[in-house]
Amino acid sequence: MAAPGENLRINSDRLWDSLMDMAKIGPGIAGGNNRQTLTDEDGEGRKLFQSWCEAAGLTMGVDEMGTMFFRREGTDPNALPVYVGSHLDTQPTGGKYDGVLGVLGGLEIIRSLDDLGIRTKHPIVVTNWTNEEGTRFVPAMLASGVFAGMLEQDWAYDRTDAKGKRFGDELVRIGWKGEEPVGARKMKAFFELHIEQGPILEDEGIDIGVVTHGQGLKWLQVTLTGKESHTGSTPMPKRRNAGLGMARVTELVHEIAMDYQPDAVGAIGHMDVYPNSRNIIAGRCVFTVDIRSPDKEVLDEMDARIRDGIATICETLEISAAVEQVGHFDPVAFDETCVKAVRDAADRLGYSHRNIVSGAGHDACWINRVAPTAMIFCPCVDGLSHNEAEEISKEWASAGCDVLFHAVVETAEIVS
Ligand code: HGY
Ligand code: MN
Ligand code: MN
Secondary structure, three states, X not given: OOOOOOOOOOOHHHHHHHHHHHHOOOEOOOOOEOOOOOOHHHXXXXXXXXXXXXXXXXXXXXXXXXXXEEEEOOOOOOOOOEEEEEOOOOOOOEOOOOOHHHHHHHHHHHHHHHHHOOOEOOOEEEEEOOOOOOOOOOOOOHHHHHHOOOOOHHHXXXXXXXXXXXXXXXXXXXXXOOOEOOOOOOOOEEEEEEEOOOOHHHHHOOOEEEEEEEOEEEEEEEEEEOOOOEOOOOOHHHOOOHHHHHHHHHHHHHHHHHOOOOOOEEEEEEEEXXXXXXXXXXXXXXXXXXXXXXXXXXXXXXXXXHHHHHHHHHHHHOOEEEEEEEEEEOOEEOOHHHHHHHHHHHHHHOOOEEEEEEOOOOHHHHHOOOOOEXXXXXXXXXXXXXXOOOOOOHHHHHHHHHXXXXXXXXXXXXXX
């Protein structure tokens, strides 16, 4: 394929302005965003994105999971489109760039192609995947998982949030349940630009992460059941303390992850205690174990050791446990041709780059199962993400988007 011209660059100011305008929707309390999936704020962000895409002459399609597709025609309408995108939903205390950079970076490519009057053979489709974060409705990467045929749509519709609201009902409520069957769309390739969400690129002073792999992930939802009783009058030997159990499992997960350094990670970020009263021994605790590793065998071994450890803790404390796997994908190796297009683009544009494995999960990890897929990382300040203080520089955003531009246009084949 003919590589795009040296001079192809996106409009850095316009990209940055669009990021700042989107960040005004669902503002957090500390400078970031709270635009959780299928909330009114998510609906507002979707409408703004739709208005920008339609102003750029794109035609919208929405599938039954609410994922948004905006198509720029190619010269060959039958050629498989090149997809580009990420997610607009955020964590409850999320940053302005996680996911959003990849969606608005895709739109910036379209806007730049129009500025330059460039046509491509293959259509290009900009995508906003529903519920990448998985914080309001578990699991993460829900819509892309259904699209890839790895998660059942009805099961997805029945996922409920902490207030018992159903995913399927909320999708209808905000008016974004589309008509398209999920997964019907076929892709020539999918590219996702994302912030690294880790410290490597910034620490090494490197502009671009050429993402070769994504680590595997397991989310285990654990329910520990003890017995509510008075914190003052219940003798210590008679207590069945689910809260103590959760504390010991938290330590266990950390210790097991530390056994597989430097790559494995493990933590518990979601914890609910019932009845959560200051003077009642916790009768029930519900929490989610998040373990990850680039090595499938390690991930499975950690899973087994954690389940065994929970059983031992329950026996000692005379409490019971239920463990449900609510999220999982195996480690991912991205498509070599697409990864090469990313690496060659960084070279051509003169940006420093290095291979990198993604610590976070992304929609690309699922889409890689149904289409050739690759990711591009840009650095983020202190490697911080899933924190309202998440920050990137305009230069990093532009460099990442320039590389995305070249990789997408090379794959979509410039015609004129
Ligand atoms: O959990 C993840 O890795 C992603 O940020 N949803
Ligand atoms: Mn993300
Ligand atoms: Mn995220």
